[in-house]
Amino acid sequence: MPVTIVIGAQWGDEGKGRFVDYFSANAQMVGRYAGGDNAGHTVAVKGEVFKMHLIPSGILHDGVVAIMGNGMVINPINLLKEMNRLREQGITISPDNLVISSRAHLISPAHIELDRGKEAERGEDKIGTTLRGIGPAYLDKIGRRGIRMGQMLNLEDFADALETSLNHYNAELRREGFEIVDVKASMQAYVDAATELQPYIKETTVYLAERLEKGERIVCEGAQGTLLDVDHGSYPYVTSSSPTAGGVMTGLGIGPTYVDQVVGVAKAFSTRVGSGPMPTQEEGEIAQRLRGTGDNYWDEFGTTTGRPRRCGWLDTVLLRYSRMVNGLTEMMLTKMDILSGFDELKIAVAYDVDGTRYDVPPSTIDALERAVPIYETVQGWHEDISDAKTLADLPEATVNYIKRVETLCGVPIKAVSVGPERHQVVNL
Ligand code: GDP
Ligand code: IMO
Numbered sequence: 001m002p003v004t005i006v007i008g009a010q011w012g013d014e015g016k017g018r019f020v021d022y023f024s025a026n027a028q029m030v031g032r033y034a035g036g037d038n039a040g041h042t043v044a045v046k047g048e049v050f051k052m053h054l055i056p057s058g059i060l061h062d063g064v065v066a067i068m069g070n071g072m073v074i075n076p077i078n079l080l081k082e083m084n085r086l087r088e089q090g091i092t093i094s095p096d097n098l099v100i101s102s103r104a105h106l107i108s109p110a111h112i113e114l115d116r117g118k119e120a121e122r123g124e125d126k127i128g129t130t131l132r133g134i135g136p137a138y139l140d141k142i143g144r145r146g147i148r149m150g151q152m153l154n155l156e157d158f159a160d161a162l163e164t165s166l167n168h169y170n171a172e173l174r175r176e177g178f179e180i181v182d183v184k185a186s187m188q189a190y191v192d193a194a195t196e197l198q199p200y201i202k203e204t205t206v207y208l209a210e211r212l213e214k215g216e217r218i219v220c221e222g223a224q225g226t227l228l229d230v231d232h233g234s235y236p237y238v239t240s241s242s243p244t245a246g247g248v249m250t251g252l253g254i255g256p257t258y259v260d261q262v263v264g265v266a267k268a269f270s271t272r273v274g275s276g277p278m279p280t281q282e283e284g285e286i287a288q289r290l291r292g293t294g295d296n297y298w299d300e301f302g303t304t305t306g307r308p309r310r311c312g313w314l315d316t317v318l319l320r321y322s323r324m325v326n327g328l329t330e331m332m333l334t335k336m337d338i339l340s341g342f343d344e345l346k347i348a349v350a351y352d353v354d355g356t357r358y359d360v361p362p363s364t365i366d367a368l369e370r371a372v373p374i375y376e377t378v379q380g381w382h383e384d385i386s387d388a389k390t391l392a393d394l395p396e397a398t399v400n401y402i403k404r405v406e407t408l409c410g411v412p413i414k415a416v417s418v419g420p421e422r423h424q425v426v427n428l
């Protein structure tokens with residue numbers, strides 16, 4: 001069976017991009033199924049750092065076709081910028097290796113203004129969105145008034161639909177006292193973008209099904225993470241799509257019978273960007289050491305927004321839940337190298353909520369906000385592990401940490417990464 005799904009097991013930024021790149025080496029296709037340019041996926045190859053927001057990370061491999069699935073919401077201006085940036089870095093991008101679903105939805109400038117306005121209005125209670133217009137675009141999709149990428153194939157109809165939508169939202173933006181959109185300038189920019197993108201827009205569901213039936217393999221690239229899922233995450237502090245494994249079925253149009261591998265990617269500690277509960281969050285020295293100073297591109301500052309990420313100890317309560325929700329067949333742990341230098345490490349094994357023990361997270365936001373982690377302390381290590389190539393190169397304490405996490409989560413850890421570069425993966 002030819003489908004590998006790569007899922008973020010935490011709150012996003014687990015290192016999905018680098019593991020999608022890893023699995024794409026043995027695939028013919030790679031597909032994004034949810035989200036938009038709220039994602040930021042980093043892959044480092046021989047010192048060259050690629051940052052993908054919309055384009056599936058597998059495109060870095062020759063011969064792999066990248067599919068932007070129907071479940072995505074796409075800002076065409078930012079997509080063209082990203083295509084050009086990747087080309088400047090030497091990556092070939094043409095309709096032969098990049099296909100955009102005609103059913104994917106458009107993010108318009110009005111969605112971005114609505115996102116900004118609503119977040120400002122929420123004040124202290126803001127979600128901490130990436131301000132990319134994601135929520136408003138999905139609202140239009142579910143509200144059956146969205147504009148789909150396929151409409152770009154008829155420029156006149158596309159321009160009409162966009163104009164109607166922008167005028168409709170300008171009235172709302174004005175009513176709410178938010179910034180309004182320059183309709184004429186936006187129309188020009190979007191019609192120009194549509195003209196450039198036309199050759200890439202196709203019916204992808206049947207295209208994909210036919211290739212799967214021939215036995216070709218696809219890597220489905222998760223964006224965001226399990227705890228940001230609109231159903232299964234820490235609602236309302238979530239994104240507006242389904243980043244979990246179920247999202248693949250609807251977001252690319254693949255039947256579950258095709259799936260044979262569901263890989264959860266987790267960082268060896270926890271990070272979260274934006275608002276909402278994070279039981280294992282640390283402040284002070286521990287957080288700073290996990291976050292880094294910002295001098296390295298892999299330090300914990302958002303790829304998309306530059307915001308410092310909240311940092312804390314690994315939370316296996318969430319990982320256990322992630323295993324269940326996604327049906328993980330295996331897990332990968334990233335950034336193991338960052339844990340070098342601690343005498344002791346803590347792992348959250350359960351939560352205490354008002355005197356009751358929870359082995360999986362409570363489903364209501366107020367209970368999750370009151371969750372106090374129950375920690376287990378394990379021995380740390382001081383060795384630099386970034387050159388490790390095999391299990392035998394890892395210190396005993398590192399191996400013990402991995403084994404303990406594996407036992408607590410109930411899913412095999414098949415590999416860990418010890419640095420951001422493509423080759424810095426240790427198979428276990
Ligand atoms: P994604 O959104 O899940 O693809 O993850 P991001 O790219 O947003 O964030 C992960 C960051 O960690 C990136 O800067 C990666 O280059 C970096 N990274 C991934 N794996 C490792 C690792 O094993 N060690 C170190 N030091 N950095 C890593
Ligand atoms: P990748 O794919 C981390 C978070 C935002 C905010 C919430 C809602 O790089 O892991 P949105 O703009 O989607 O409406 O914001 O979701 N968020 C992410 N956090 N990594 C991401 O993507 C994220 N995409 C959205 O910070 O809390």
Ligand code: MG
Nearest residue numbers: 013040041303
């Ligand atoms: Mg990211």
